[in-house]
Amino acid sequence: MSMVASAATRAAPAGKRRGYDGVAVTVPVTIPYVRYSTRSAHWWLGRALAELIRGAGIAKGEVDGVCVSSFTLGPDTAVGLMQHLGMSPRWLDHIPMGGASGVVALRRAARAVQAGDAEVIACIAGDTNHVDSFRNTVSQFSRFAQDAVYPYGAGGPNASFALLTDYYMKHYGASREDFGKLCVAQRDNALKNPHALMKKPLTLQQYLDARPITDPIHLFDCVMPCAGAEGYLVMSEERARALKLPYARVRSTIERHNAFPEDPIQFRGGWAMDKDALFDHAGVAPADVDFLETYDDYPVINAMQFEDLGFCAKGEVAGFIRANEFTIDGSFPFNTSGGQLSVGQAGAAGGYLGFVQALRQLTGSAGRTQVKDAKIGVVSGFGMINYDRGLCSGAAILERGATQGEAA
Amino acid sequence: MTEPLVKPKKKNPVLRTRLATLPPVPRSRSALGLTRAAAEGVFEMQVCADCGTVQYPPREVCGSCLSEHVAWKPVDNRGELIATTTLRHSNDLYFRERLPWRVGTVKMAAGPSVVAHVHEDCAEGGTVRLTLKLDRSGQAVLHALPEKDTPNMNDAPQLRESTCDPKFRRVLVTDGKSATGMAVARAMLEAGANAVFLGDASTWKTVPAFDKLVASDPRLQVVELDVTDTDSVDRLAASIGGKVEILVNTADYLRDGGILNRKDVNLARDAMEVNVLGLMRLAQAFGPGMCFRAADGSNNAVAWVNILSIHAHAALPARGAWSASKAAALSLSQTLRAELRGAGVRVMNVFPGPVDEEWEQLTPPPKIAPSGLAKAIVKGLQDGVEDVYVGDIAEELRTRLRENHKAVERELGQ
Numbered sequence: 023m024s025m026v027a028s029a030a031t032r033a034a035p036a037g038k039r040r041g042y043d044g045v046a047v048t049v050p051v052t053i054p055y056v057r058y059s060t061r062s063a064h065w066w067l068g069r070a071l072a073e074l075i076r077g078a079g080i081a082k083g084e085v086d087g088v089c090v091s092s093f094t095l096g097p098d099t100a101v102g103l104m105q106h107l108g109m110s111p112r113w114l115d116h117i118p119m120g121g122a123s124g125v126v127a128l129r130r131a132a133r134a135v136q137a138g139d140a141e142v143i144a145c146i147a148g149d150t151n152h153v154d155s156f157r158n159t160v161s162q163f164s165r166f167a168q169d170a171v172y173p174y175g176a177g178g179p180n181a182s183f184a185l186l187t188d189y190y191m192k193h194y195g196a197s198r199e200d201f202g203k204l205c206v207a208q209r210d211n212a213l214k215n216p217h218a219l220m221k222k223p224l225t226l227q228q229y230l231d232a233r234p235i236t237d238p239i240h241l242f243d244c245v246m247p248c249a250g251a252e253g254y255l256v257m258s259e260e261r262a263r264a265l266k267l268p269y270a271r272v273r274s275t276i277e278r279h280n281a282f283p284e285d286p287i288q289f290r291g292g293w294a295m296d297k298d299a300l301f302d303h304a305g306v307a308p309a310d311v312d313f314l315e316t317y318d319d320y321p322v323i324n325a326m327q328f329e330d331l332g333f334c335a336k337g338e339v340a341g342f343i344r345a346n347e348f349t350i351d352g353s354f355p356f357n358t359s360g361g362q363l364s365v366g367q368a369g370a371a372g373g374y375l376g377f378v379q380a381l382r383q384l385t386g387s388a389g390r391t392q393v394k395d396a397k398i399g400v401v402s403g404f405g406m407i408n409y410d411r412g413l414c415s416g417a418a419i420l421e422r423g424a425t426q427g428e429a430a
Numbered sequence: 431m432t433e434p435l436v437k438p439k440k441k442n443p444v445l446r447t448r449l450a451t452l453p454p455v456p457r458s459r460s461a462l463g464l465t466r467a468a469a470e471g472v473f474e475m476q477v478c479a480d481c482g483t484v485q486y487p488p489r490e491v492c493g494s495c496l497s498e499h500v501a502w503k504p505v506d507n508r509g510e511l512i513a514t515t516t517l518r519h520s521n522d523l524y525f526r527e528r529l530p531w532r533v534g535t536v537k538m539a540a541g542p543s544v545v546a547h548v549h550e551d552c553a554e555g556g557t558v559r560l561t562l563k564l565d566r567s568g569q570a571v572l573h574a575l576p577e578k579d580t581p582n583m584n585d586a587p588q589l590r591e592s593t594c595d596p597k598f599r600r601v602l603v604t605d606g607k608s609a610t611g612m613a614v615a616r617a618m619l620e621a622g623a624n625a626v627f628l629g630d631a632s633t634w635k636t637v638p639a640f641d642k643l644v645a646s647d648p649r650l651q652v653v654e655l656d657v658t659d660t661d662s663v664d665r666l667a668a669s670i671g672g673k674v675e676i677l678v679n680t681a682d683y684l685r686d687g688g689i690l691n692r693k694d695v696n697l698a699r700d701a702m703e704v705n706v707l708g709l710m711r712l713a714q715a716f717g718p719g720m721c722f723r724a725a726d727g728s729n730n731a732v733a734w735v736n737i738l739s740i741h742a743h744a745a746l747p748a749r750g751a752w753s754a755s756k757a758a759a760l761s762l763s764q765t766l767r768a769e770l771r772g773a774g775v776r777v778m779n780v781f782p783g784p785v786d787e788e789w790e791q792l793t794p795p796p797k798i799a800p801s802g803l804a805k806a807i808v809k810g811l812q813d814g815v816e817d818v819y820v821g822d823i824a825e826e827l828r829t830r831l832r833e834n835h836k837a838v839e840r841e842l843g844q
Contacts (some may be wrong), residue, residue: 188554189512236517409487
């Protein structure tokens with residue numbers, strides 16, 4: 023990944039889609055994850071909101087827009103949560119899109135800020151994890167899953183991902199060693215992230231020797247469900263500057279749902295439909311990107327994102343993985359927080375993890391996980407395996423606005 | 431190639447009996463269309479009447495053209511097995527106890543891709559046949575089977591979970607002395623049953639064919655059983671209740687007569703005693719034991735079979751009291767099905783037309799041979815269905831009842 027200075031200044035081509043001029047994304051917040059929590063989702067979301075307000079140095083009433091994602095908030099929705107938290111926003115959204123929630127929340131919030139429907143929008147995602155809540159969440163995940171997947175035994179998404187991993191490995195040439203290289207690199211990155219639940223190093227041999235879960239998926243291909251919350255604020259650049267907040271700008275975004283329904287099994291995601299729109303609108307090329315944060319519920323989805331976002335051609339992912347290093351200081355800094363595979367999957371917060379980490383990178387607040395001179399980052403999301411495939415995909419190209427030093 | 435099932439060892443009474451767990455039960459109302467098809471042993475999916483698209487998973491409106499006219503129809507059940515996996519872990523209790531478990535994705539020739547249980551003889555990349563079966567919860571699931579039958583394929587543990595194959599199981603035939611009872615016993619032995627208990631309500635009566643049958647196979651055992659006598663039923667359950675894995679209720683009381691041609695209800699009461707209260711006595715005595723053993727190894731208790739009649743659905747006025755008893759038994763069987771479903775024991779109802787036996791002497795042909803009825807029962811158990819219609823008359827009435835039940839009512843009353 024070259025550090026092309028001109029990338030950030032390349033003009034976006036004229037198009038019908040309007041840009042995100044004047045929008046600032048700021049105050050990346052993570053409520054430290056725990057494996058199991060006796061609290062409810064309201065507690066985790068409430069803490070994220072409090073942390074955002076504290077981090078921005080504003081009064082609670084100044085947050086006039088809220089966007090919520092959570093699987094375990096039931097029977098409440100975002101509305102009930104507002105009364106619970108004593109909020110009176112004039113703009114409210116609830117985004118049940120799992121791993122795509124972080125990007126999609128940005129798309130909604132950025133437009134609302136541009137249009138003046140809200141001035142300061144808190145985007146929060148969080149879930150609790152009781153000892154039995156994962157089983158309850160997956161058993162009631164969707165009607166198609168209930169009718170046509172859950173009766174087939176896995177009691178969760180492992181079997182669905184095993185099937186598409188099996189197909190992908192046979193048709194697109196990726197091997198377990200390739201997936202293992204990504205997992206090992208993510209673990210190396212996670213060791214520098216104080217929020218990561220995985221604290222022990224992982225070797226490729228350990229990855230390969232792990233017990234099989236659902237062939238060809240083995241233990242380290244699976245995320246660990248946990249409790250946690252993530253959040254960020256969307257406001258005008260003007261407001262961010264006035265508050266002296268370091269922030270990132272939005273160069274481009276995409277989202278797509280139920281892409282390629284005719285594919286007999288999933289081997290690509292919606293990014294493959296929209297990647298040109300993503301990069302053209304931003305006026306940058308994949309080579310200009312300094313780091314990538316993908317949604318990584320299973321390594322095969324990482325491989326698809328490399329291909330479908332245009333970092334390599336379809337079917338060439340094995341060569342791409344072999345030719346690159348994916349650690350923070352590697353040739354292709356990737357999932358620099360450690361990703362869900364090494365940080366943990368806090369329900370819907372998993373769809374925010376990469377986004378919040380990208381904000382840290384671009385505001386110079388990533389600590390030991392900081393990619394040097396990171397100016398352009400790509401975040402992509404993937405969510406909701408409703409029947410046999412993930413339905414929601416999204417991506418955003420973010421760029422450095424003002425970093426910590428500059429904002430102060 | 432499937433390993434042939436090994437004859438189960440004698441039960442060790444010291445070991446704890448594994449209790450029944452069920453695979454996931456909830457389904458949307460549309461998806462219960464699959465359950466109906468599986469219960470009847472047909473392969474159907476929703477097909478859009480406007481654009482022809484085959485829908486899966488079941489939908490409310492066509493996923494292609496949004497038409498609301500999606501009707502259940504037979505569709506091509508072939509497909510290519512494009513991906514497989516073997517579960518070695520599950521969060522679901524039922525599957526945890528049965529790992530490893532093979533599932534796969536099948537791209538159907540008819541269009542959709544489906545997730546299915548995959549038979550061990552299916553090769554990835556090859557052609558498979560899909561079939562709809564009821565799982566232990568009584569809900570429909572798809573099984574991918576090899577394109578052509580393979581040796582011992584019904585013995586594969588995953589498939590056996592959806593069937594009620596008599597092989598290596600012990601069967602109670604409640605009236606073993608009737609023509610139907612004897613035929614059922616013979617068919618069960620041929621299908622590999624480990625033992626057949628022949629109920630005998632009239633030990634004082636000599637029936638040479640019965641004596642000859644009993645002498646023909648050491649797996650046959652005569653037991654005293656009068657379904658109109660609660661003590662008799664309870665005594666037998668106390669003696670062999672823990673060994674009955676399939677119960678076939680062949681007891682029947684068939685006599686002519688409607689309502690107005692008599693001045694009493696004695697005949698009706700006798701029919702109810704055998705056909706309705708007899709069923710209830712049997713269920714109360716044998717049902718709990720079968721539920722307790724519903725997950726007990728490869729010869730677990732699996733099925734309860736009621737031999738009803740097509741006239742359970744539409745009365746034959748010439749046999750009005752008997753028809754009413756069969757209709758009542760059908761109703762009772764639905765309650766029994768609901769009560770046994772929690773353990774995964776299947777209730778299979780058999781709806782024959784007239785059977786060629788002594789009480790049907792005056793009925794003109796076509797009549798079903800008792801051996802044909804017995805064969806259909808065994809096949810129903812091997813397929814794992816809930817409803818079996820036997821013979822041309824039963825099939826015809828079933829079709830016509832769907833078309834115009836009032837016409838059937840008028841014509842049966844002529």
